[in-house]
Amino acid sequence: MVAITLILLTLVYFEFSFIWLSLIILIAIRVFFLRQRKLLLLWIVLAVIWLGWLTCWNKAQLANRLQHNEQLSDQHIIVAPDEIQVDGDLVKFKGRWQEKNQRIQGYYRLQSLSEKSKWLHQAQTADLTVSGDFSSVSGPTNENQFDYQRYLGSQRIVNQVFVKKMVLKSHINSTTLTDLIAWLHELRWQLLKQLDQLDNPLKSYGQLLLLGYYNADYDQQIQQINQLGLLYLFSLSGMHVFYLLRVIRWLFTYLKITRETYEWFCLLLLPIYAVLGGLSASLLRAVLMSWLIIFFQRLKLRLSGVTAECLVLIVNLAYSPLLLFSLGFQLS
Known part of the structure; x- marks a missing residue:
């Protein structure tokens, strides 16, 4: 309910429609008839805080925008x-x-x-x-x-x-963090060049699926993929992240490496792969979900997939509410 409320409030704020407003009113009525005063108060406070955040975020964007050429x-x-x-x-x-x-x-x-x-x-x-x-x-x-x-x-x-x-x-970097981020971007460029040596369409498939890079020469192939109804597979939905983790887990099990080592390795690997994958909205969703679930396991706590997805949704919308209107975010 929290995630749906935030989505609807974001839609109303940036693209007002009576449909979205009606849905928010229906949720408010539903919360009211639960007859839990604390839940209703919490829902109202959350809605007010979120609208305040959207206003601050939008004002910051407008302040950064040049008013004249x-x-x-x-x-x-x-x-x-x-x-x-x-x-x-x-x-x-x-x-x-x-x-x-x-x-x-x-x-x-x-x-x-x-x-x-x-x-x-x-x-x-x-x-x-x-x-x-x-x-x-x-x-x-x-x-x-x-x-x-x-x-x-x-x-x-x-x-x-x-x-x-x-x-x-x-560019000469000045801090360890910027050095690391620059190195990851440079590594991604090297991987893109390695994939670029493959023949088409394998080259474009690899760059798009593995590294989230859209080649300008890929337009004709995208049209063919769309006609086949397979465009979703090439939107970098993030599903491959879970397969990647399964392969790593199988490899660690085969090598008789402890589960704790596997979890720490994944916590380190996932943010690195997010940068290598181009930091798309759908990839970040999958990476953050996996990272949170593994992190809570290390804390001996249980985090369900639905809860992890809601937390990731809130983090993504807080960082950039306009992500809600991107195709990759919607397909996720």
Whole structure:
């Protein structure tokens, strides 16, 4: 009931509909007729706190959004190699805008083949010094058009830059945590390049299923998969995480390694694989569910799958409520 209430409140807040509002009223009536004053009070407090959080989150997003188009120079953006896509003569990347301390979507038009080759083989986290046009991400202009603003908003990206001039150099990390995260992104890039050596369609299947990477050349194959009704399998639903854990458990049992060692190993491995898998909403759901269940086992406590899924849902929505509107989140 808690998870359903939070979902409906999020839908009402960001996309008001009398259907969602009616469902919330029905839940309120149901709680009221349970005749448990403490439960009713707790439900009301939870709803108020959640609406307050949604308001604060939305205000923070609006505060980060640029109100006008700005031409800025010598801005620094840190970009991981696996967040770079080269599509013809256009480079698309996501990175952290250092001056504003926020993530940003970037576009850059390549000037030469040598420059394209350099971007294709960029294997390390890069520190970009850019000059260009900075603006907020625009919303849809036509009815039923794909809402790119909401899509990037679910990743907490509200601004974009069209780069006119750029200086690229390797980024020097300063802390152990940033070193580790950068190394994992670089490892993911190396794995993507290894899979890229396979023949199609195996190459695209491996990159999408194992590492959550969508290749721009994959559009035609996606249409064929959609016609076969198998698109759900390629949405990185996270089911493969449970099979991965089963394989590891079988291997540890075969090698006669203790269950405690297996559990500690999984607690360490799962966050690493979440980064390698691209941190998609559906993958995070599966990873966090598995991690919580194993963690509670280490504490000698029992956590059901339904409770774990509700906790993961709350964490995901608290981090980015707009995830609710993403296809991967809904399929999960």
